[in-house]
Amino acid sequence: MIENNGRIIVVDDTPANLHLLSNLLEERDYEVRAFPSAKLALIGMKNFLPELILLDIMMPQMNGYEMCEYLKEDEQWRDIPVIFISALNEIFDKVKAFSVGAVDYITKPVQAEEVLARVETHLQLFRLREILQKTNFIQSQKLAQQNRQLKTLNQELEKANQELKEKYLQLEEAQLQLVKNEKMVTLGNLVTGIAHEINNPLGFIGGNVNIAQKHLQDLLVGLSLYREHSHLDDEIVAEIEYLDLEFVAEDFPKLIASMQAGYDIIRNISTSLRTFARTDTNKKTEFNLHEGLDSTLLILKYRLKANENRPAIEIIKNYGNMPPVKCYAGQLNQVFMNILANAIDALDESNAGKTFQEIEKEPNRITITTELSEDKQKAIVQIADNGTGMPEEVKGKIFQQGFTTKEVGKGTGLGMAIANQIVTEKHGGKITCNSLVGQGTIFTIMIPR
Helix, strand or coil, X not given: CCCCCCEEEEECCCHHHHHHHHHHHHHCCCEEEEECCHHHHXXXXXXXXCCXXXXXXXXXXXXXXXXXXXXXXXXXXXXXXXXXXXXXXXXXXXXXXHXXXXXXXXXXXXXXXXXXXXXXXXXXXXXXXXXXXXXHHHHHHCHHHHHHHHHHHHHHHXXXXXXXHHHHHHHHHHHHHHHCCHHHXXXXXXXXXXXXXXXXXXXXXXXXXXXXXXXXXXXXXXXHHHHHCCCCCHHHHHXXXXXXXXXXXXXXXXXXXXXXXXXXXXXXXXXXXXXXXXXXXXXXXXXXXXXXXXXXXXXXXXXXCCCCCCCCCEEEEEECCCCCEEECHHHXXXXXXXXXXXXXXXXXXXXXXXXXXXXXXXXXXXXEEEEECCCCCXXXXXXXXXXXCCCHHHHCCCCCCCCCCCCCCCCCCCHHHHHHHHHHHHCCCEEEEEEECCCEEEEEEEEEC
């Protein structure tokens, strides 16, 4: 008989979730029993004693909380670890889950690597608890083996603790990696603005091409008539006057120049987008930080423009003499994007209750300053806005994962946590935030060259 990695029961009234979790675990050689309800699961457990239970919360007849409480009241089942897997994500739900005896809580939609890591972790802990129980029994029977058993147990616990640390680090890394996909979400949200920027030059290119084609056709007609006649008779003179060849000759180069300008705009947008979305290699490469800042500003241009509520946001660039910096360019661009997008949000929030004219007198402004440190070994980028600023209690939490002051649906609370990780962990740098209520906010990024 082939030994499996562990016995697991999955309880979920949604067939798709039940199928997904069962297949995922069976692929890793776990012995799985799947049940669509809590009552069926309790019946099934009489013939199949699991080492771990994955339990949904919202189910008819008996919900997950009730099943967990029932298990903890039974001596045979009370030590089996229960992991709740639910779409409920409120703090209250999580607190209640742990209060009824759960050991962990995973929020739907689930990520495969997260589920597998947590399952393996809690199976190890369950088995360690069994080892402890057996060890206690052995100690009571064989005092002579106590020191050796304790030493072995300590080694196992130390190893398990190390593995747990590594797995939680992997979980955290996997979570941050998933969260970094916010970059793609950000790009998706910016597609509308980029399309708008591209459609404008395309519009006048398309219009001018049509006119250019008509002019060309007129020129061809005139040239054809001239070729067919050996002298300028009255018909040619009349046709030339009708064509207004002087105007065509004057206007045609302007049309071509206009189309060229439109092409240049599109090319710049395309180049900036490629610069911003630059894919990092597994090692740092030399990168011009000014190009990264400029590409990010161009992508955000549609949000900087004037609208019916406010004038355009002014961008002031105080770029110093900055040589290329060895870095992960794509990741640093994401830092710039997160900070600049937050600055725009802060300025829009500061405009609440103000008229267009009032804002025009004290315009919204973002100032970007770059320079080298005194020892020339660090690149420094400062991004400042003249918004309302933030109080100390908010500033102290700005880099915490999940913290946000924005309304539900408008912020994930992950952007600045990612920025902090990219700057400090990936680049060995430092990012700080200085803010005064009523004056604005300055983010300072310091990266070793």
